[in-house]
Amino acid sequence: LPLRPDLAPDPAHDTVAYEFEGGAIRPAAAHDYSYSWGGAGFRGTAHGVALFGARVMRDGFLSPKARAVMWTPSLMNDGTPVMEGEDRIAFGWRIRTDNDGQQIAHHAGAAIGARSALMLYPERGESVALLSNAVWVSDITETAAMLAAPFQADPTGPQTRCPIWASQYSGSFGDKPVTGTVRFAMTDGICRGTLGLGNAAGDWFDALPQASTDGLAVISILPGDRLDRGALVTPSGTYDFRRQPDGSFVAALSPARKFVVRLQR
Template identity: 40%
Template sequence: MRTPLTLICLAAAQAVAAAPTPERHAQALLDAMRDAAAVPGMSAAIWQGGRMRWQGSSGWRDVEHQLPVQAGTRFRLASVSKLFAVTMAAQLRAEGKLDADQPVGALLPGLDTAIAALTPRQLAAHLSGMPHYEWRDVTRGHTHHAKARDALVHMKGRELVATPGSRYLYSSWGYTLLGAAAEAAAGQPYLDRLHSRVAPGLDIGPDETGTSATMSGAYEYANGGVQPAPAHDFSYSWGGAGLAASAPALAEWGSRVLQGRVVDAATRDWMWQPTLNNAGQPVTSGNSTLGFGWRLGVDAQGLRIVHHAGSALGARSVLLLWPQADTSVSLLSNVMWTSSIERSAELLSAPFRAPLPDLPPRACPVKTTGFDAELDGAPLQGRARFRVDEDGLCRGELGLPAVLAKVVNQGPQPPADQLVVIGLQGGLARAALASPIGLSDWQAQADGSFRVDGVAGRKLVVRLTP
């Protein structure tokens, strides 16, 4: 016969068992995000305090053969590759082999005069005046370059489009030049230095799409669905877009940077100081300030972050670091999709970070049937339903009103007809809203409504109805 104390203990044990773990939260968010955006495959990882906290995979690395993404699946890094170029350059600076303010022509003879006068600091912060890809570059990706300096053939006759140091102009060609300068300063091929000194022992290296079994396929949206992307050789820019990595390897590399194991702490902090333009003002792009290639900012709660995202043929990627929380988050996918990927990575890692204080409690609203909302003050409404799943997660689906559909169905990914809500904290006190453009932050308000931040910069307020 069970005593009352036994029954109380059993109930407590069941309650603990039903509580969703951070790992379950994160996987549910990754799956919901991939499904909402119709991305073929995604992978993510979180390192915290110098150890792996979680790795998640979702979807297919090979759509045709239905091969799932695995922990070791490598994805194109796109412009996240730039972080390795600037960190290599900073490493060489610390060794006295590269001066961030010396013209690269001193390392790379034969450059056109204007390009030879550019400095690593200008190139890293997109202050060089170098153009991004132009019409003349339509055939890039058709030729393989064995070394970074071999890609300097693309610099011939290329004209600057702004005075160096005057203003921010994003240029991946600037990173082709920076990678070549780092290679020359190191006295060894770029990829050799990457493997031996910048990311030793990690599954990080050149893009090998189509030639390696550990690489994910590269895909694009076309004709209303997903299809293989055309072959593309990114060796014209090892420093700007040409690398690949698994999500765990990328997150571990970010953790090493945080802990001063790639460059020393003083050099790391130097990389994370704002770069100034000719007028003495910090260089900015969007909500970020530019350091030595790294983007500096704050998250939705005002905590300091350093990061970089990427978007390229067959790839969307991000690495996001919290220096004060010793947390590194990677999020990789195998198709270019429109998203707020930094905010998505931030929310993906939320279960492993401190909960938000002072949010009003909200139980999972399982009796809800609809919602009223305001989008930038304009009213809208739709159906809604919520449930608690077998892992204790509060899950909801919201019908997608036409006005809101125009905001989240921006393409190129296929349009969605509903949004998904995954509880993060206290039932539904905090949640993530999954849409085709990634994850948005859902928070309970004192008046009974929910504020949703990160929906393409729009102001969305939701009230659930019985």
């Protein structure tokens, strides 16, 4: 595998890692990660990490018994599952079921000035890796899932035409009402749009360490004149943006914070 311990800086191949401090961006200092080599502290490419995930799912690299042990959620002494948020904790992996009922085995990591995520879909045999050279990608797991979404979406499902007619939206961000401008267009055969901020959603994103933003991009995950499901691209990560039966679109930034959008002319 094209992965190796992080022994020393390798300027010929390394990207620059960045930190946010006091609203400013600065290169992160080098760090000795040798203490973590039992399960971390490696360097490689996104392709190398994804290849590792693919090998984990393939018989011969690991035995089915070893894989089953690795992905069996742990239990407390009283029999309750060990949890972190919505995930059940297994042997080095987080286990969950997504909104479409698919099992996911994943793990995310953080280093000084960097983040990473590896997400496996065992039932589909798909492996997704995402590396970031800035530490503040708070929802990197959700972002990795959106990289896989175009390969999993049902092209024969409900079809909503690209809302190029829309000029504004109303809705809610968490428990606060929001309104804003909106613009959609077909670009390179894909429906793309921008949601204007200047509301409670904008205030929340502006409080993050990254630079402030005036709008969020929406990109359909399916080609053609349709927006049944898209990716909401934000400073903290990319989220699933789905059309609901009532015609609205919802992106869940967390279990307690949903961005609900109702498009209007």
